[in-house]
Amino acid sequence: MNYIFHFGDMWNARGEFVEGALMTLRLSGLAMVASLVIAILGALARTSGPKPLRMLVAAYVEIIRNTPFLVQIFIIFFGLPTVGLRLDANEGALIALILNGSAYTIEIVRAGIENISQGQIEGALALGLHRLQTFRLVVLPQALRIIVPPLGSQFILLMLNSSVCSAISADELTSAALDVQGRTFRAFEAFIVAAAIYFALSLLFSTAFATIERLAFGKRISR
Template identity: 55%
Template sequence: MYQFDFLPVIGAFDQLVFGAWLTIKLSVGAMMIGLALSIVFAWAKTSGPKPLVWAIDAYIEIIRNTPFLVQIFFIFFGLPALGLRLTPNSAALLALVVNFGAYGTEIIRSGIESIHKGQIEAGTALGLTRLQVFRLIVLKPALRAIFPALTSQFIYLMLTSSVVSVISADDLAAAGNNIQSQTFASFEVYFVITAIYLAMSLAFSLLFSLVDKRYFAYPINR
């Protein structure tokens, strides 16, 4: 009969907390950089020249149709052949940014295309530049429409980040693997890790819900 013993996990709980903190840092950093990349690419897709649109489409299709694990291996093990060596954490961040950028571009593009052309024409008639029209008239209403999709993508990204442990990045999953190899308390370790991931997902869902109500609800609160 298996005897459940959570004491070894409790004794190494500080490692799990540190791993969870690094997971959050990686995920938030990847989202911020990936979101900026997505906005630029979405703008280019909707108003850029054809060769640029084709290049962005190729990037999106490659990322969306290949496993995230392969993308991490390519960045961490493949890029050194070209002279670019990254630490595990840097490679993990780059892989997460590249992955989020592809999905985020399509999400933001759909939001941009949901804006009525009459609003854009009105902004142009007022003498606004294309960048001002995009920033003041298109972007914020588009973000309001796609905010739930972006938040869901972030939570998915945070959960997917557990894969980066395969290149020894110091995330929550890697911390759990280290503790399991030392204590052999497999059930207890992964039970606690599951609970931590669930708690982080629920906490971010609540945070994003509050942000949605504060900044994107109708009428807009100021």
């Protein structure tokens, strides 16, 4: 192997990498928050809504989970403009990430809600708690213990998955690496740097989430 690595160009492009990484964090952070909101509504609809609504949510989850994210991005980014909705790449990426993330998050939240046995709810109601109290005092604290740990993993998966948004040239980290690569012809170095940043971010977040879990729930729960 007589290839000489040149990371000088990468150092010169550090601004682009940092900006790309910030955009990746912004996209995944926004998508996570939005999909969590959608997921709570979706999971409630899925578990206690009227039957047509339950089936609709179930169909949505199955369709998203059984098709590739890349194809979903293409449908949104190329499809929506044909019905008059103009999108730039970042908006398209965000919408795709939210729609994709919601499906997975609905399943996480649903698992948390369904894990609480009906007997507990009946017991709480029999003790005279009204529905909101039952939810707040009995269902929620137990559900959170089940929901929060996989949510952390889901965020990291979403962040890594957001690299696929480079296919429509959203300004995130993988696109930044592709730009640097195109300009410097240093493909391997550019992708190694980007991969190292993703790796550092996923380590950072998994450590942070593990700490939060420990602080919030005491002993770490096995998943």
